[in-house]
Amino acid sequence: MSKKGIFYLFIFLFFSSINSSIAQDTNEDLQPLAKILIELEPQYSINFTYIDQTIADVIIKKPKRELTLEALLNYLKAQTNLDFIIIDDHNIVISKRNNPLSKFITEKLEEVVITNYLTKGISKKSDGKIAIKTKDFGILPGLIEPDILQTIQALPGILSVDETVSNINVRGGTHDQNLILWDGIKMYQSGHFFGLVSAFNPYLTTDINVSKNGTSVIYGDGVSSVIDMQQSNSLDQDFKAGAGFNLIHADGFAKVPLTQKAEIQLSARRSVTDFIFTPTYDQYLQRVFQDSDFSNSQQNPTSVVSNNERFYFYDVATKLLYDVTDQDQIRFNFSTINNSLTYDQLSLVNEDESLTNTLEQNNFAAGVQYLKYWNNKLTTTAQVYVSNYDLKATNFDVINSQRQNQENEVSDFGIKINAINHVDDHLKLHGGYQFSEVIISNFEELDVPDFTSLVKEVNRTHSIYGEAEFTSANKNTYARIGLRANYIEQFSELFTEPRLSVSHKLNNNFRLEFLAEFKSQTTSQIIDLQNDFLGIEKRRWILSNNEDIPIIKSTQGAFGIHYNKNQLFISAEAFIKDVEGITSRSQGFQNQFQFINDTGKYQVKGVDFLINKQFETFSTWLSYSYSNNDYTFQNLNDGNTFRNNLDIRHALTFAGTYVVNNLKLALGFNWHSGKPTTLPSEIQNTANSNIEYQSPNSNNLSNYFRTDISATYKLKFSKKLDASIGASIWNLLDRKNVINTYFARDENDDIVTIDNLSLGITPNVSFRVRF
Template identity: 75%
Template sequence: MSKKGVFYLFITLFFLNASRTYAQTNSKKKLPLVEIILQLEQKFNINFSYLDQTVENKTAVLPDDELSLEDVLKFLKSETNLDFIRINDTNIVISKRSNPFSSFITQKLEEVVITNFLTKGISKKSDGKINIKTEDFGILPGLIESDVLQSIQALPGILSVDERVSSINVRGGTHDQNLILWDGIKMYQSGHFFGLVSAFNPYLTKEVNISKNGTSVKFGDGVSSVIDMTQSNSLDQDFIAGAGFNLINADGFAKVPLNDYTEIQVSARRSVTDFIFTPTYDQYLQRVFQDSDFSNPQQGSSEVISNNERFYFYDIATKFLYDITDQDQFRFNFLTINNKLTYDQRSDDDSGIPLKNELIQNNFATGFQYLKYWNSKLTTTAQFYYTGYDLRATNFDIASSQRTNQDNRVNDLGVKINATNHIDDNLKLHGGYQFSEVIISNAEDTNNPDSESFIKEVVRTHSIYGEAEFTSASKSTYARIGLRTNYIEKFSEFFTEPRLSLSHKLSNDFRLEFLAELKSQTTSQIIDLQNDFLGIEKRRWILSNNDDIPIIKSVQGAVGIHYNKNKLLISAEGFIKDIDGITSRSQGFQNQFQFTDAIGKYQVRGIDFLINKQFDSFSTWLSYSYSQNDYEFDDLNDGNPFPNNIDVRHTATFAGTYTINDLKLALGVNWHSGKPQTLPLSIQDDTNTQIEYTTPNSSRLSDYFRTDLSATYQLRLTNRMNASIGASIWNLLDRKNVINTYYSEHTNGDIVTIENVSLGITPNISFRVRF
């Protein structure tokens, strides 16, 4: 046969064979991907990790038996349009379409050293921070939804002495010393219903990271803690939506893919309290307004009637995602939070037009971010943001025929540039530059007599930082060390802040941890008068002027040891924190120091202890914290230390969760010792126009005790639609907890004791659908 004939014969046989192979392949029946995964796990002795929605409705042909694992993964990738990323020899992650460096980046994720910390969805990372994944979140006592700022109070060392999410105390710090970030944007308002409901919708918040110490140098401000919330940042290419309601608000959210490269995420929530009166709203109303002008009708000698009250809140969040290329990502964010209260007042003998009192609080935030994957090692991000906060009030005093307008306004403009370089499997470097311009103004005008004041401060800060993260080859040692330098233009001052996070695995069961940091911040909150802003939102934001309002600086360190074996976790962490540069006006004194302007500091020393045992369907834990928190003001109490206003020495929680099929139950008991108070002297000097007090904070309120219960049940309505119902009872035993006591002088000279009490028995129910 000629060479030409041999060539044609070869071509004919090739195509016949290819056609036969193609026919055989296409004759195979496609199977659900989940079934194929189970067979491959047994065949190759491997484990696949994935989200249920990632593999849902995905099908593929069963790969041929003779194929290697590598060829199987390539085949399935082409069949399903999913990524199959090998983490190591035995673990493979299945994810939706991502950038071309996803394999490398996935391997660089921070190590989780403790999973299901207290409940499902909470974990502890190797750098010491606590991570909450809201999609995987289980259940906590008293909560039927994953309220971000309520949930973190289950962690040791974090509580709110007055039950408000706008007053979270992390290891003895005040709320304004927490840096609260929403997708990298600083937030100045954290609560709805003036502090009883978190202002951040959890259903588009993908995860929350809480750092009590040893934070990354990427974060400025927040001398007490960092609460970093992030929304989903990847394109799911699936339509997901949900809606629900409870006895306080109704909400909805949606993730809508516009095409293969763009997606929009939207969430909205609004209170229903101005339409429906519920037992939950009744309890919240009593709690928030019990010490306000709205609830205290006596003004002077006239009887004042308050009525026609209307209160509502809402929040709207939007995120636009655009993957320009596989290596370039653009993100745009928008968030608005609003609370509004109006009510009429008139004297009981006045038939004229009532006077309208008003309180409006809102936080607006927007920004965009550009992310660039240069190669498998280098990633850069650039973010520009603006956040604005406004608190306004109009208050009428009928007895004196006086009207007061108050306004506290914050404008924060910032730029963040960051670069991350993965040197190798063990070393990662971060570096960056940040600029912020913060403008805060406080205005007040009063008639009868006419008076007006306006104060405006501007602070511009330039920051550069560098940081190295190291993980040993054996994964037994993790270290992160960094340095941040802040330059404040107005004061021409540099602040150098080293940070350190170190953990070492002593054995398979024991891990030792050391955290330390220096920080500074120029923003804080003060109280001028207890009835500012109708007595509901008394705190107003101010800026440091490096004179009577200094820059706040902190030094803190912590050492911890953790034992984790057979789902038993025992953890102990000792800490010390020094905060310098606080003002007495920022501490909310209601004793002899109420109108004193002094500069001082406080020191907190303590220990957090936790024991958590998990079973297949049951988790229980006992946490206990002891701390001593003392002030030191040169101009107060003769310079002698005295207890901090939020010096809660002992705190304990005993709780458990139980899951059986689609039913989740949680029950918990919360206890802490009473916070300090200052009693009036038993014998007062009649010639003195002010109340005389004993030694500051030398007495304490009664202990706080609260029992909470919650339950949720999941329903599968259709293949695409799920639903859940939930019920909870806060303060199940209806215990009266006094959370604050102060004193005022009546017109006849008697001293009046005023008590603020906690929420009573507060039921709530919810219903949600997701599709």
């Protein structure tokens, strides 16, 4: 289907959905409980806490607005056969009646500062983190499915300078400075299609928590952020399944009760790009391979032709839940993520010579967790896990008759033990121990000349931590303070990391927030050469050696003020972050520093601002981030400070969503100033083949601008069966955004400019069914 055909299909779906929603004969008084609760929260200044399955498929008549809170809760109890337990003046827990576990579950979630943050399913908590529930997820511009790592880029202070989920920059940090957890297991691969699609299936990943600062001491690593993803952890004795497809992949999932005490969850996804050519795949293909060995942008295009590309990806996840008793639970997790690419290179000089290049990327993870409810105050968990990442490439240079093999492998084995003690209604204590053994190897082999290199590093870390959470009697003040100690065996070094999160409500409308933390990490990603791993997935994982690759350490603090009244939320947060121990090879330099190894640091200071107004069917927001991000390296730029490669000085998003009945619409505009770049000097030394440059990062690329639109429509066939259709266009105006520029010499020794462009106009459509 042509791009124009996809565009017409989108318009058709859009207007037919509107027409259907207008013509639909609905009873406005009879509504899903989930929708009613959302309307009741601001009306009564309360927050409902519940497991999604508890209220699933519950439909009742809408209560009258003049009811008192007590009368409202009595009405809801009578209509739903559920328990509505009042925790305090603002928090109410919903649970099934006669739940055998209810007497052991006393843990209270942090107070929700704002619900429907940007869109439905996203909320901000009193401890500073952002919580995302995929089942309740509304819609965002350009997305027709709840893509986890694309969704978090809608949050202030988070973006990707190259539009990928494998390069997420949180307040000026690199992607390897994000700790990405899947059910407590560290993941070293985050993207499919080499960064354009999240590698985590959202339909069984129910909860995502994102922390940019002031994180809990239970988390190690991640000097920039923590992205903690959790699958459903409760048995609901209800079979659920779904399947769907879009123009990139097809997927399916199922929650299957095995017995009264056991359940299995399954999800699988596979790309369709190796047997169906779509306009979406065409755009993705151009975006990913535009500056790789496959595209031959710099490799004698008159001598070599690349063709017969075969690309696919898949992921599979499984979770087994078994409740041994009412107090004892066992959970087993398994996940595998894979990307595979092959293509042929044909020599036009010797047409008999055709060689196949390959690239394989895989992340395997498995873990088992035991949870024990000792009494209504004490809960313990123990987890053992393994996470293995493997990146392999075989690259043939047909002109020089050379073969290169490369491999980057990470093996991570971990043990986590945690205890939670509810001292009383106002104080909760955390404590625990964690062990991690990480083995990283890098292998490289050339046949001409004969060369082999294998570097293998091992690091073992022991961590203990303690933390206290306090909530004042009037619920106006929340504080969490903790200390984590990491002992690194290889270096016999001990790092202490205090963390702090404080939130205080001045009155019903204003809240102050202070966040601070110390962190460290021993794993990072580097680029040896820009054409490593075919130039497509060129970053490789390495371990700190405490010499030329230091331990990365960060210190950051933030102060914010938030206003929330009548569904108007205004937030401003000032922050400062210092990160030291970075290497020049981890920063992706493509100027005079490209082949120089050095260690240094960066400091980023800035402000994140958000204004979000919600109406009954409409939500709109404007977010703006200002930051100043500077490097200091010992031997680069004579030791003087210069701009960070990720110094995006200004970033702005303006977007809105509209939801009526079963129709959801979203439109958004994204703008940010161009990233820094280094231009060649106007006068070059003709005796020197190397390019001479101006001051590092003293210029900027053109400003980035993108418009996205999306729409979904839900079809309800019965109580258990429904379907949805969706359509979206990424970069609706087909703006030619330059996301990276570098310079090279051609065969005539002239300097040429190579521009990497963002995705062009990229349509997508989807269809899903759930039963």
